[in-house]
Amino acid sequence: MYTDMNFIFSILRTPARRLAVGLLVAASLASCHNDEELTIPVTPSYSDPNESLTAFKQQLEAAPQGWEATLRPQTGKVYTLFMTLRGGEVTLYADTDTTAAQTPSRTPYVVELTQTVNPTLVFADGSNLARVPGGGTNPGVDKAYSYTFMRGDTLYLRGNQYGDELRLVKASTETRAAYEGRALRNAMKAVSGYLATVHYLYLQPSPDLLIQFAVNPATRGLYITYLNDGVKFFGSDYAYAPEGMRLKSPLHVAGNTLQEITWHVDTKQLSVVYNGVEQNLQKANIPVIPLHYLLGTEYPPGAAFPSPEVRSLPGWSSKFRALWMKDDSGALEHDYSLIYVVPDIHIENNTMELYVYYVNPEGGYLYGKMQYAYTKTTDGVFDFTFTGIRDDEDGDAARAIQPYIPTILGVLENNRFRIEFFDATAYVELGGAIPQFISVDDPELYFTGLWFTR
Numbered sequence: 421m422y423t424d425m426n427f428i429f430s431i432l433r434t435p436a437r438r439l440a441v442g443l444l445v446a447a448s449l450a451s452c453h454n455d456e457e458l459t460i461p462v463t464p465s466y467s468d469p470n471e472s473l474t475a476f477k478q479q480l481e482a483a484p485q486g487w488e489a490t491l492r493p494q495t496g497k498v499y500t501l502f503m504t505l506r507g508g509e510v511t512l513y514a515d516t517d518t519t520a521a522q523t524p525s526r527t528p529y530v531v532e533l534t535q536t537v538n539p540t541l542v543f544a545d546g547s548n549l550a551r552v553p554g555g556g557t558n559p560g561v562d563k564a565y566s567y568t569f570m571r572g573d574t575l576y577l578r579g580n581q582y583g584d585e586l587r588l589v590k591a592s593t594e595t596r597a598a599y600e601g602r603a604l605r606n607a608m609k610a611v612s613g614y615l616a617t618v619h620y621l622y623l624q625p626s627p628d629l630l631i632q633f634a635v636n637p638a639t640r641g642l643y644i645t646y647l648n649d650g651v652k653f654f655g656s657d658y659a660y661a662p663e664g665m666r667l668k669s670p671l672h673v674a675g676n677t678l679q680e681i682t683w684h685v686d687t688k689q690l691s692v693v694y695n696g697v698e699q700n701l702q703k704a705n706i707p708v709i710p711l712h713y714l715l716g717t718e719y720p721p722g723a724a725f726p727s728p729e730v731r732s733l734p735g736w737s738s739k740f741r742a743l744w745m746k747d748d749s750g751a752l753e754h755d756y757s758l759i760y761v762v763p764d765i766h767i768e769n770n771t772m773e774l775y776v777y778y779v780n781p782e783g784g785y786l787y788g789k790m791q792y793a794y795t796k797t798t799d800g801v802f803d804f805t806f807t808g809i810r811d812d813e814d815g816d817a818a819r820a821i822q823p824y825i826p827t828i829l830g831v832l833e834n835n836r837f838r839i840e841f842f843d844a845t846a847y848v849e850l851g852g853a854i855p856q857f858i859s860v861d862d863p864e865l866y867f868t869g870l871w872f873t874r
Contacts, residue, residue, distance in 0.1 A: 476539035495555025522605035603662035712800030723869030735868030788818025
């Protein structure tokens with residue numbers, strides 16, 4: 421089967437971290453619907469809508485220091501707001517960007533009945549709400565929010581157009597001073613700047629428990645992975661706050677509930693409360709969860725091993741390079757140019773397809789496909805067994821190149837391998853961590869590849 425060379429080299433250039441972030445974002449979006457259960461209290465009912473409007477106005481006016489708010493657009497994500505309502509003017513901070521976090525908008529607002537019965541808080545155009553992005557077909561977020569119910573010091577409002585949720589919590593004097601003192605802006609700048617320098621974060625509350633945190637400031641998503649009778653994944657969007665970060669959805673990790681991540685200005689570290697104790701998150705260049713647990717879930721199950729004549733990678737042993745070049749040179753003598761080899765693991769049925777990309781004597785760009793089965797031990801040792809070549813176009817291409825790469829195929833079939841992360845942070849173009857095959861039978865055989873997706 422023919423394949424496009426630009427596609428091949430685009431894959432070779434794709435950084436692992438970008439792929440991991442893409443998977444992190446997808447998992448984060450898929451898991452952001454586990455908000456806490458709300459018990460809606462019984463609220464007074466009024467036969468006259470004007471009475472409910474008056475009651476709503478009184479509730480809004482009962483916060484002399486203003487309201488700390490959480491905005492949850494219907495399309496996803498979460499944002500922190502702070503507002504004061506005085507004399508028909510609303511002063512509004514937002515964590516959409518550092519400008520809105522330090523400089524409040526000052527615009528009119530009204531409290532009125534909509535649809536003749538709903539007490540509604542309506543923001544005029546020009547407020548910092550306009551800086552909150554919409555999603556899907558929504559160009560922005562709601563500007564009018566109707567009263568739903570009140571629980572304790574929290575007002576729950578629902579947007580009239582898109583159904584966005586706005587939660588208002590009565591602010592204390594200290595809370596107001598924090599926002600007006602640029603604490604939100606300072607936290608946003610410090611935390612996002614710190615995360616830009618960090619590849620992975622982790623927490624090890626006990627010797628047998630390792631919790632990995634992956635944070636993507638671009639999408640404002642957090643992804644947690646840990647081992648507990650298998651690998652567990654949890655994700656949530658987050659908003660910035662004066663004290664650091666707040667999660668949209670509480671994450672339940674090994675019997676603990678994580679809702680906030682605190683930024684410490686003095687130590688320039690992030691921390692969480694775990695088992696009632698505040699613990700700092702540690703930095704790591706590569707994931708701390710072993711790769712064999714993550715193949716096919718958080719990371720692609722395939723890796724592309726390019727010929728050193730195409731691209732040289734760190735993490736290759738001199739012995740493996742010599743073995744590869746033996747086949748590479750031998751194939752070239754018969755006018756076959758080896759491009760790269762891809763072991764593509766299928767974790768769902770313990771099989772592996774070995775793709776071999778090459779240029780044939782006629783100048784055609786082809787790939788052949790060979791079939792393998794594998795076993796894996798509990799500590800992540802893979803043992804691959806050749807099972808055949810299919811009678812199709814991919815199989816014909818495989819049979820054509822097979823006689824010229826006996827050494828490379830022999831390495832794969834005669835060795836058992838651990839598949840681990842290789843720290844490639846010194847190579848910016850590689851994106852931080854790439855996969856490495858390490859023979860458990862021959863310590864001089866090891867090699868790295870690039871993440872590959874089907």
